[in-house]
Amino acid sequence: MTQPQQEPLPAGHISGFAALAGRLADAVGAxxxxxxxxxxxxxxxxxxxxxxxxxxxxxxxxxxxxxxxxxxxxxxxxxxxxxxxxxxxxxxxxxxxxxxxxxxxxxxxxxxxxxxxxxxxxxxxxxxxxxxxxxxxxxxxxxxxxxxxxxxxxxxxxxxxxxxxxxxxxxxxxxxxxxxxxxxxxxxxxxxxxxxxxxxxxxxxxxxxxxxxxxxxxxxxxxxQQVHVADPLYAYAVRLAAATRTHPQVRVGVSPRGVIALTRAACAYALINGRGYVLPEDLKALLGPVFAHRILLTPDAQLRGTTSDEVLADAMRTVPVPLPGGGGGTTPPPPANGRASARVAPAPPATTGYAAPAQSNGTTHTSRQAQHTPAQHHGDAHTPAQPRGAAHTAARLHEGGPATAQSVSNVRAAARGRLFGFGGLRPLPGS
Known part of the structure; x- marks a missing residue:
């Protein structure tokens, strides 16, 4: 079943999120x-x-x-x-x-x-x-x-x-x-x-x-919660969890709650890395921290010294990584310690197929576009969005023009940007 489409996050909000998360990490890292x-x-x-x-x-x-x-x-x-x-x-x-x-x-x-x-x-x-x-x-x-x-x-x-x-x-x-x-x-x-x-x-x-x-x-x-997750990646997360349940050295595998936790964490991890969509690398990077403590090994596996990380390494080897077009691929062998690296490779262009699709109202969003061209209504010309998510039609409202549903939504989004500093009319300090 296809998930209901939602409007992708503006590029200015994504960059503002990543900048603020970076400042938080720097403060704790000090x-x-x-x-x-x-x-x-x-x-x-x-x-x-x-x-x-x-x-x-x-x-x-x-x-x-x-x-x-x-x-x-x-x-x-x-x-x-x-x-x-x-x-x-x-x-x-x-x-x-x-x-x-x-x-x-x-x-x-x-x-x-x-x-x-x-x-x-x-x-x-x-x-x-x-x-x-x-x-x-x-x-x-x-x-x-x-x-x-x-x-x-x-x-x-x-x-x-x-x-x-x-x-x-x-x-x-x-x-x-x-x-x-x-x-x-x-x-x-x-x-x-x-x-x-x-x-x-x-x-x-x-x-x-x-x-x-x-x-x-x-x-x-x-x-x-608004980060886009492609349907093949949902299936990939489910198959990784299923691989732990059927592993011969596992007594209890990852529960559905663990699968939900993995996709939730991947959405936040993608935003921290400056993306509005999830990649397979996000799921693999979080597999150890999210799944390892949910796996119960058999007594024989514990006597042999088997670890949950080794079980997850087997799962990543056997479950093919979904391709952007919907096909399957093969996963390269994980590191020797059995845990995927927490570092994510640089994000490929949005045309890979993992980014959010274009909206049905004629709006096209990509993670590398800072402009937003809304669909036209009744011949009215909309002002293109400015970089970092500036309001589309605020000038028309001040001039007394008719307020469409699209324009009201844009102005509200800009107000949220001013309030929390995510793009909009005022960029985050230091971003």
Whole structure:
């Protein structure tokens, strides 16, 4: 079934999105050195309305990365230090009887914030961990039968240490499936570690200035939902997930929720890379971070030392990459470590077939065009769009001309550009 067509994003909005995402990445990268791809993937999860699980050994910057991201977004953020004695009410909130008002009042917990840092999440009991299930999936918290909505945007960045097992509780599969990505920070190389030592007292997340606010992030989330995904790429994502379910060394493969997470993340990742459409390289780059933690291996595979990355490498080898014309191709062998690179090759021209098709009203959009020529109505001549998405017919409205549905839509789009800085009449600073 063909997906309903929607108007592609203007080129000015796409470039503005990429510029602002780049400034956010630079701000976080000033504190977390040498981990540019991890920072970009964390931003991808933010714009895709997902959550991130950072798993690595102590002292590599997991909590610092989460705090730096929270500091760059001018919104509410809270940190929850998970311990064995932490209660579910300490996370979600509690209803208390107020003697002055003779009524019950809800006192929200630390989960009511835009960015929640769940530090050492595997140290809390399973009962406390389950308090995050509802809010991570539905963005609501139910206390005493009453549902409360958390602020938007909402991002949970959880950290855990996979090495130390004393006093920890393994995360259940249901909760792992709620995380859009599972990332590993890793040790820095020698040059980066020396640079860290030189500025150890200067680089702190507390010294970061906010780069943007939650309203702008919310607009960026809505833009990511408008990125074009060609039908063959939907089929490609489904076949990759199906390959994990039928793999002989897999007990439980990727669920439909995982396929949805992959396509959502690919849309945000494409915008960060300055494109309004998804490429197969986007799906392959995100396959490891999005799919690996959702795969359960058989006991025999675990004894043999097989990893989820190796299963995904087999899937990329066996599932052909769809060609722009609808045909299939072959996928080159993945790297030796079994995980696709997080770097995306430069985008080919929009004529490859993955970009959004021309609209039925006569409007033609490509990712490399900054002008928009609308279809004519009743012989009226429309002023061509200016570079970076300027309003098409604002001059006609000021002159008292008739306001068509197309002109009203264009003026509203320009107003959104002025409000959030995505192209329109005012370009983003530094873009």
């Amino acid at each position: 504190v977390v050195l040498g981990k540019d791809e991890v920072v970009r993937l964390t931003l991808t999860a933010l714009f895709a309305q997902g959550h991130v699980l950072l798993e690595d050994v102590p002292g590599v910057g997991k909590t610092t990365l989460a705090r730096a991201l929270a500091s760059t977004v001018h919104g509410q953020w809270r940190r929850i230090q998970f311990t064995p004695d932490l209660l579910p009410s300490d996370v979600s909130g509690v209803t208390i009887f107020n003697q002055a008002t003779r009524g019950f009042e809800f006192h929200p917990g630390p989960v009511f914030a835009n960015i929640v840092i769940a530090d050492e999440i595997n140290r809390a009991s399973p009962k406390t961990q389950s308090a995050l299930l509802e809010v991570m999936e539905e963005r609501t918290v139910t206390v005493d039968g009453v549902r409360h909505t958390v602020p938007r945007p909402f991002l949970v960045v959880a950290t855990q240490n996979p090495v130390e097992m004393d006093g920890t509780y393994r995360l259940p599969e249901a909760q792992l499936d709620r995380f859009l990505m599972k990332l590993s920070v890793g040790y820095p190389d020698e040059a980066v570690e020396i640079e860290v030592l030189r500025g150890a007292n200067l680089r702190s997340p507390d010294n970061l200035e906010p780069v943007t606010d939650t309203a702008t992030v919310g607009e960026m989330v809505r833009m990511a």
